[in-house]
Amino acid sequence: MSNKNLFVTCQKNTDTxxxxxxxxxxxxxxxxxxxxxxxxxxxxxxxxxxxxxxxFRELARSKEMLSPRGEHVPFERLYLPSIGSxxxxxLGTSDCTNEIADKIWKPLYFDLGIGLGSESxxxxxxxxxxxxxxxxxxRFALQWPGSIYPGDVRNFIxxxxxxxxxxxxxxxxxxxxxEQFDREGKLHAGYYDNDPLIEQKFKSPSQPSPPNxxxxxxxxxxxxxxxxxxxxxxxxxxxxxxxxxxxxxxxLEFLRKFFPRAHFKIIHLTRNPAASINGLIDGWLHWGFxxxxxxxxxxxxKIKGYSDRFPWGRxxxxxxxxxxxxxxxxxxxxxxxxxxxxxxxxxxxxxxxKLNKDKFNNISWLxxxxxxxxxxxxxxQKTYDQITNFLEINRLEAGSGRFPRGKVMTTAKPRPARWRxxxxxxxxxLENPELYKIxxxxxxxxxxxxxxx
Numbered sequence: 001m002s003n004k005n006l007f008v009t010c011q012k013n014t015d016t017x018x019x020x021x022x023x024x025x026x027x028x029x030x031x032x033x034x035x036x037x038x039x040x041x042x043x044x045x046x047x048x049x050x051x052x053x054x055x056f057r058e059l060a061r062s063k064e065m066l067s068p069r070g071e072h073v074p075f076e077r078l079y080l081p082s083i084g085s086x087x088x089x090x091l092g093t094s095d096c097t098n099e100i101a102d103k104i105w106k107p108l109y110f111d112l113g114i115g116l117g118s119e120s121x122x123x124x125x126x127x128x129x130x131x132x133x134x135x136x137x138x139r140f141a142l143q144w145p146g147s148i149y150p151g152d153v154r155n156f157i158x159x160x161x162x163x164x165x166x167x168x169x170x171x172x173x174x175x176x177x178x179e180q181f182d183r184e185g186k187l188h189a190g191y192y193d194n195d196p197l198i199e200q201k202f203k204s205p206s207q208p209s210p211p212n213x214x215x216x217x218x219x220x221x222x223x224x225x226x227x228x229x230x231x232x233x234x235x236x237x238x239x240x241x242x243x244x245x246x247x248x249x250x251x252l253e254f255l256r257k258f259f260p261r262a263h264f265k266i267i268h269l270t271r272n273p274a275a276s277i278n279g280l281i282d283g284w285l286h287w288g289f290x291x292x293x294x295x296x297x298x299x300x301x302k303i304k305g306y307s308d309r310f311p312w313g314r315x316x317x318x319x320x321x322x323x324x325x326x327x328x329x330x331x332x333x334x335x336x337x338x339x340x341x342x343x344x345x346x347x348x349x350x351x352x353x354k355l356n357k358d359k360f361n362n363i364s365w366l367x368x369x370x371x372x373x374x375x376x377x378x379x380x381q382k383t384y385d386q387i388t389n390f391l392e393i394n395r396l397e398a399g400s401g402r403f404p405r406g407k408v409m410t411t412a413k414p415r416p417a418r419w420r421x422x423x424x425x426x427x428x429x430l431e432n433p434e435l436y437k438i439x440x441x442x443x444x445x446x447x448x449x450x451x452x453x
Contacts, residue, residue, distance in 0.1 A: 001146070003215050003296055010145045010217060011078060014107060017138040017150055021110045024130050033236045035105040040240035041262045042391060043255065046269035047344035048246045048289075048319040049279025051370035053409040055269055056244035058384070061116055064393040066231050067242040068111040070223035072104075074142050075111075076247075077217050079103040086292065088323040089247050090347070091254035101258050107138060113228025114235070116197055132227040133157060136177065139225045140187075142217045147186045156180055174225050175200060187211075191287065193221035196406035208287040209312050213295075220288040221409055240265070240391065246320055249344040252351045256363075264363045265391060268348055270442045271370040272452040273341050273435055274426050278419035280337035282411040284318045285309075292317040305333035320344065334425045338435060345438050366390045369443070371453055374416070376402050416453045 001009070025032055042065070046052040060067045079100055080091070110131075137150035157163065162176055175198065182189045190202045191211045205211075211220055231239070241259075248255065256264065283289040284306055294301065295315040307313040317325075322343035328336055355363055372383040381398035388395055399405040403414050412418070419426055429435060430446045439446055 003293070006146050006215050010141065010215075013141050013150055014078060014138060017134055017141075018106050018110065021106075021131070021134050021138075024134065031233060032106075032109065033233060035101060035109075035259055036261055037236055038241055038259045038262045039237055040265070041255070041259050042240050042242045042265045042267065043248050043252070044242070044244040044267050044269055045248045045252070045348050046246060046271070046370075047249065047276050047280075047341045049276050049283055050246070050269055050271045050341075050344075051373065052244050052246060052269055054373065054404055054407075055267070055370075056242065057116070057406065057408050058396065058404060059242055059387070059391075062388075062393050062396060063115055064239060065242045065391075066112050066114060066235065066239045068108060069113070069139070069225065069228070070218075071245040071247075072108050072111075072243055073245045073247055074218040075104045075107045076251075078107070078142070086321065088250070088325065089321045090250040090323055093253050093257045096254045096257040104258075110138070111135065112231055112241070114231055114239075115229055116226075128227070128230055129163070131230060132173075135227070136174065136225055139218075139223075140177070140181075143220075143222045144181075144187050144211070145215045145217055147212065148181060152181070152186065153177065174198070191220045191222055192224060193409055195224050195408060197226060198224050205287045208285055208310070210287075210290040210293075210316055213293075213312065215293065216290050219291050240393075246344065249347045250320065250322075252347070262362070266363065266365050267387065267390075268352070268365065268367040269370055270345070270367060270444070272444045272449075273338070273439055274419040274430065274449060274452050275417075276341045277334060277337045277426055277429060278422055279411070280319060280340055281333055281422065281425075284333055284337065286411045288409075288411075289318045290316050291319060292321055299329075302330040303333050303336055304331070306336075332425075334422075334429060338429045338432065342435055342438055345442060349438070349441060364390070367442075373404055374402065374414070374453065380404065419452070 022032060042059075044052045044056055044059075056067070059065065076091075080095070133153070137153045140148045140153055141150055156177060160176070162173060178187070178189050178192070178200075181187045188205060188211060189200075190205045192202050194201055210216065211222075241262075243255075245251075252266075293316055300314050301307045301317065303313065319340055320343070322339055324339075328339060352365060355365065366387065368383055368387065373380050377398050377400055384396050384398050407414065427449070430439075430449055436446050444452070
């Protein structure tokens, strides 16, 4: 099966699960809202490795917000006509046709929930068991295209007594499925994020290679598929929808058209370029964050420090695909990462400039520094309060210690100023005039780089 045919199969399988979702909700007397009914959207915008996963996790704790389990990008990737013809990850208003937007909205809606998960609930409530099983069918198939199909989940449930066990808890089903599929060779559990919401600690893959050599719809590290509280229809109108993705930087106009009646609250999360570039380098050399496979397009990457290090490095791209990437195929890896940081923030700042010029009254803006989440409880609580006041939701407790509770989507143990381990690679990049300019706009003085954490 070609990659294109595999992609089409994934679309059809998702469409089939979506139909079952619709039937399930209709049987419960729950009409399915459309995207025009979303009144408030909160977007976290940042560069790759800029801290957006951690901030998303912290805000998703609130019971006053709706959110998907992770990034919404897999649903965009599934229905956008980009296979074999992608120029970059940028999407504008012309890319958001009603047909495509409606297709993306359905799996996104069925992935929404309130709060982080069901770890405190000992058993299913009967009215949401089927919905959670459908979530497992949909998400496993997106995480492992060509290896796991919705029917595999159904067959396991059918031939297992797990749902009737007296000690059964909702999060156990995901764990059992993970173990079963790993034993059968359908997946490698090490590609899942070691999320603090689940008890397992996964052994990382022995090599930093992609989970499969063909197609990725959800980029690893994969999110755990946990049951969450389903939003009632009135919550769709009342509660803001929280969305996080590094590609949000390239898709602000697209998302405005996607939710045409919504008021947007944009949180621009910044991080100094040295730390962000270092994090991106770590990500390129990690077993996660693969995004685009150029093998079928006869494009060969020659990225020094990556393509010459791994066999898959000749055709697998990581993180966002910025405009002009075609002219950067033979640059050193640190330069690719610099351009990823630059282009993300350039797009965000360009949108902000347009916002100030055109005086949109349906968009609010807050810029915060990721470093302020890492400088101890007092500074973190002050930043949390700034965010929750901006969002008009109840206070979130910042917890104790220098770093926030739990670690998500990390490549290494957090450590202040870890970027200095690569100072010889990174410091010359800070002399780039464009980087200097954008850094200054974001509030980072390159002259004070030795103080950056």
